[in-house]
Amino acid sequence: MKKGILFIVCLTALFASCIQDEALNPEADILTLSFTDGCLRAKKAEIGNDYIVVYPKKNVDLRDSAITHIELSEGATYQRIEKPSQSDTLFFIDVTSQSQAYTKRYSVIASYFPAVFDFENWVVPTSGFLYENPKEGSLQWFSSNNGAAIAWSEFSKPKEEYLIRETSQAVSGKKAAELRTMAGPGKILELMNIPCLSGSLYLGGFDPSTGLTNPLHSTNFGVPFNDGKPLKLTGHYRYKEGEGAYINPDGSENSTKKDTCSIYAVLFKTDERVQFLYGDDIDTSPNVIARAALNPKDIKRGDEFTYFEIDFDYDAYATPFSWEALNNDEYKITIVFASSHRGQYYEGRIGSALTVDKVELVYEVEN
Amino acid sequence: MKKRIIGICVAGLFCLTEAGAQSWDYKVNAGLNFGGSAPFSLPAEVREIEQYSPNAFAPHLALEAIRWINERWGVAAQITWDHKGFTVRDRVKNLYTEIDIEGNSGAQTGNFTGKNTTEVHNIYFTLPVMATYRGSNRWASQAGFYFAYLYRPVFKGQASDGYLRRGSPIGEKINVPNAGFDFSKNQNRFDYGLIVAEECRIYRNVALRGQLTCAFHSLFPDQFKAITFAMRNIYGTLGISYQFSE
Structure with missing residues (x-):
């Protein structure tokens, strides 16, 4: 039985020693997003998996507003991509994962x-x-x-x-x-x-x-x-x-x-x-x-x-x-x-x- | 299937006998299996093994025949009934998986982050064929190959406390507080690999026996996508061997 226990300990140690270094994060999410105060009617932007719905106040053009705060998946980076033509989609935000393997494009839609x-x-x-x-x-x-x-x-x-x-x-x-x-x-x-x-x-x-x-x-x-x-x-x-x-x-x-x-x-x-x-x-x-x-x-x-x-x-x-x-x-x-x-x-x-x-x-x- | 394997084995032994037997030994071995099914190196998606426990009772029963070629060397064959199982609880991050939905042509595919508990209770009929070396009156060593048929497959568990990202790590996030899975039937029905064993006679016809088996291929076929890394059976057996007197 002693041998058995020893064997189990060895096997567990083998598993434990095999845990590799954590891979770089492949996720590319926007977790929270804020614009300049007073631009939006709903306090929080509604964030989907690849779209963000905002309800701008009257006479506010959100394309002129700065992103004041953005929280992303660990290690991810973002880039705001302006859109030349005018439509419901004001601009895009491209988020690239820490691993660089994935880039997700969010459409920012004014509703x-x-x-x-x-x-x-x-x-x-x-x-x-x-x-x-x-x-x-x-x-x-x-x-x-x-x-x-x-x-x-x-x-x-x-x-x-x-x-x-x-x-x-x-x-x-x-x-x-x-x-x-x-x-x-x-x-x-x-x-x-x-x-x-x-x-x-x-x-x-x-x-x-x-x-x-x-x-x-x-x-x-x-x-x-x-x-x-x-x-x-x-x-x-x-x-x-x-x-x-x-x-x-x-x-x-x-x-x-x-x-x-x-x-x-x-x-x-x-x-x-x-x-x-x-x-x-x-x-x-x-x-x-x-x-x-x-x-x-x-x-x-x-x-x-x-x-x-x-x-x-x-x-x-x-x-x-x-x-x-x-x-x-x-x-x-x-x-x-x-x-x-x-x-x-x-x-x-x-x-x-x-x-x-x-x-x-x-x-x-x-x- | 069971009958066929036993038949082949008996026929094999008979052939050896026909070849002109001079010295035969017959033994019965009983013991317990400890081990698991694991990749040779864990994928980076596995972040932590929180708990591993071999099945408390995973019996191994074997009938063995050895045909001695000379004083030191012989060939051994067994018919073995092997229970191989374990329970593992681990934490994974962004592990790609594919889960079928009952009565549906679609499947949930994506990357799972969370906890996983897997229970395996497989029963095999195993046919080892080994070269046997008798070092002394007390010690004997064996090495060879085994072929096994998975007679009762049980491979199931739970994914919990996590989420699935549909399709890829940037897909929609779906919370998974607790979802069961059962991959029993998806396992390969045949297993084969290496076997080594050591025996030490402790009293008259009784010997202590330890053996180690390591499979050449995964529990699952390559086309099975729910588990993308190879999980090989690696098991040790501790027990006793009783040799029948001639």
Whole structure:
């Protein structure tokens, strides 16, 4: 036995002595980024893996503003690359890893709230995948395509096979947005079970890091809004309940349960603690100021588009609306569409489809 | 498969007998295996081995026949039942891996940073063929090759407390608090390598036996991408040998 112990000690020592010097860091991330004080409406820039969304204040051209602070992956270096032509992308930041093996280009995108959402312009938000999300002017919609791409992990999956896709059956212009509920990938890495994926389209951001662990926190709801006091959400929708099985979160089927879609908007106040609302607190957060939601009882089903006009309800919420807070850039708004109203819990009827077009946020401007 | 290997072995021994046997020894060996599967040099992505423990009970049982050519030299063959296993907990940084998703044509590929715990409990049928040298009445040495068939493969574990960067070290970051993996079936079914052994007779027919085996190739085939470095079986055995009297 003594020999045995000696042998184990020797083997462990062999392993330990074999640990090589740490390789130079191959990562090239921007961790935090700040511009000259007073340029931005949201205090923090929203940093994705290869893009940064900023909401500049009125009359501020961020191309003239200096980067006052930037924090990168250990050992990485950066270079600001000015862009000659004018577009939503103001400039690029190239980050080169400590190992020099990788350079990642971040696009710095200035985002403004548009007057109407017409779903005419679709872009590929994540390089490597083929799916598209709509973009209205400079404002990017996020969708459950972002999360589904992680779950499916099929780089070559055509954009038509994703949950949200463009359709030519439109109310105005040439395109509208179609959201569908589909079968999910099932069990992933023994981490979670996704029996069903529903189409959702929303204003805000997407954090892929929690995509496989706490997906309700991957959906970051809310974009800065200070144009006025929201009064109504209007638009056109067409909803058809799926003919497939109703899938429960555990993957079991329920043939009698009815599915319905969701159309709503939420105005909320940000503070030190709350920068976004998430899938698990968008209904319950005390930061909500007002909400406009299409009543499930009023939802029409069929092949025709239906016009909707829903009022923002301020009375049901404790925190009153304040023009001062609005002008102080403390408010954010999100608009959410979902093809299954409980889709965030991975349930819904396979085949349920919601098409939306010509959506408008009607608001009152301060006198 | 098991039957086939035993058959080949018995046939082999029979051939030796036919060649005109003069002196034969038959033995049964029993012992415990200690060791692991490791690259000859750890890749730089492995930052720390936090814990390594051989399986507490990894038995080795062998039937051995030795045909003596002369006073000192002989040829030995065995049929061995070998349990080879270990548990290792390590910390890796930017280790490239590829993880299949059940019922899906896609796979999560990328670079994982975090903790890894791997448990191996493989059972092999092994056929060693060794040259045997009897130095004295007390000491004997053996060296040769072994061929093994992996009869029960178990290679599984957990990736935890870390994150996966999709595709490359600059890809999207996905937190991995705890994800299981099971590469049991991905292992090579055959293993072969070098074997050396030393025996010291301590009492009549009983000898202490120590042996060392080292595989020529990895546990995994080259096309297996989840583990990109070669992991060779390197095991020692300590036990006793009992020689049947003629």
